[in-house]
Every structure is written in structure tokens, then in C-alpha cells.
Amino acid sequence: MAIQLSTGLRAAMLTDFGLERMMRFGHIRIYSGVQPVSANAEASGDLLAIVSTDGVMPQPGSTAGGLLMQMGEYGDRLVKRGNWVLKGVSTGYAGWWRFVEAGYMTQGYDANRPKIDGTVGESLQIGNLQITPQTQEVIDDFLLYFPPSEV
Numbered sequence: 001m002a003i004q005l006s007t008g009l010r011a012a013m014l015t016d017f018g019l020e021r022m023m024r025f026g027h028i029r030i031y032s033g034v035q036p037v038s039a040n041a042e043a044s045g046d047l048l049a050i051v052s053t054d055g056v057m058p059q060p061g062s063t064a065g066g067l068l069m070q071m072g073e074y075g076d077r078l079v080k081r082g083n084w085v086l087k088g089v090s091t092g093y094a095g096w097w098r099f100v101e102a103g104y105m106t107q108g109y110d111a112n113r114p115k116i117d118g119t120v121g122e123s124l125q126i127g128n129l130q131i132t133p134q135t136q137e138v139i140d141d142f143l144l145y146f147p148p149s150e151v
Contacts, residue, residue: 014078015071019144022114025066025102027052028124030086030131035096035119040111048092048131051124051139055085058104066102069144080142086126088135094120116144 014020033045052058056065069078099116118124125141 010076011071014076014144020069020071020078023099023101023116024068025063026100026104026114027058027065027067028097028099030094030097030120030124030126032092033095035117039098039115039117043098045095046090046092048090048094049086049088049135051084051086051097053082053084055087055136057087063102067099069142072143077143077145080139084139084142086131086135086137086139088131088133091132092130094126094129094131096120097124 012018028051029043029047030049030051031043031045032048036042036044050057051067052065053067054065058065067084068081070081071077072079096117096119099118101114104113120126120129123143123145124139126139127137128135
């Protein structure tokens with residue numbers, strides 16, 4: 001028999017005891033090119049933009065501008081909480097994103113640190129894939145989804 005998770009455990013894994021808690025006050029880094037084969041790999045492509053709360057650029061040792069998520073309506077997803085803003089830092093076409101935890105600014109790259117990768121246009125929706133240092137855009141939608149185990 002396959003392993004099945006209760007709704008309560010999935011909700012806990014998404015929020016207080018898991019994903020939301022691990023990623024709390026982190027930020028999203030948007031890169032050009034193709035997403036690496038694993039979130040354990042170093043980032044590839046050029047860093048084009050950073051998504052943070054109210055567009056506050058993350059600083060080492062500070063939670064200012066850190067992103068927050070909350071449980072979605074059906075208890076099987078996390079959605080953005082607050083005003084998420086993309087701010088461009090260089091010029092190029094967005095290809096993929098990496099959500100890094102709050103300690104990323106002080107710890108730097110480590111395969112074992114919490115990270116989530118995705119393709120721009122799937123979980124993270126942005127209006128224009130062409131980004132410049134002048135780009136500033138409110139993120140309307142961000143969704144992380146855990147499909148239910150029951151059929």
C-alpha cells in the first residue's frame with residue numbers, strides 16, 4: 001500500500017512545522033536561462049531580479065522585506081501573504097526562480113540549505129519576462145501546492 005498523508009499532516013508540513021516556517025522571511029531570486037536539474041545545484045544564469053515584501057532588498061541578518069506565505073483556502077497549498085514586489089537588478093529574460101531561506105544572505109550557497117526552484121510562469125506569475133534594473137512589478141499570484149493523497 002502507498003504511503004498516505006492526512007490533511008492535518010499535509011497542512012502542518014506546509015505551515016508551522018514545515019515549508020512555510022523554513023522559508024519564512026526568505027526571498028525569491030529570478031534568473032535567466034534554464035532551471036538547474038536540482039535545487040541542490042548552484043544557481044545558473046544571470047541574477048535578474050529579487051522578489052521581496054514591498055520591494056525592500058534583503059540585507060544580511062535582517063528579516064526586512066522577507067516574504068511570508070499563508071495556508072490557501074483548501075488547506076493543500078501556500079499562497080503569498082503581503083505585498084510581494086519584483087525589483088530588477090540586471091537585464092535579461094526571466095527563465096526560472098529560486099526561493100531561498102532568510103539565512104541565504106549570510107550563509108551563501110549550500111546544497112543542504114532550504115531552497116525551492118521553479119519555472120517562471122508556473123508557480124510564480126510575472127507580467128513581462130524581459131527584466132531591466134528599472135523593472136518593478138507587484139506579484140499578483142504565487143502558489144505552492146501539495147496534491148492530496150486520497151483519490
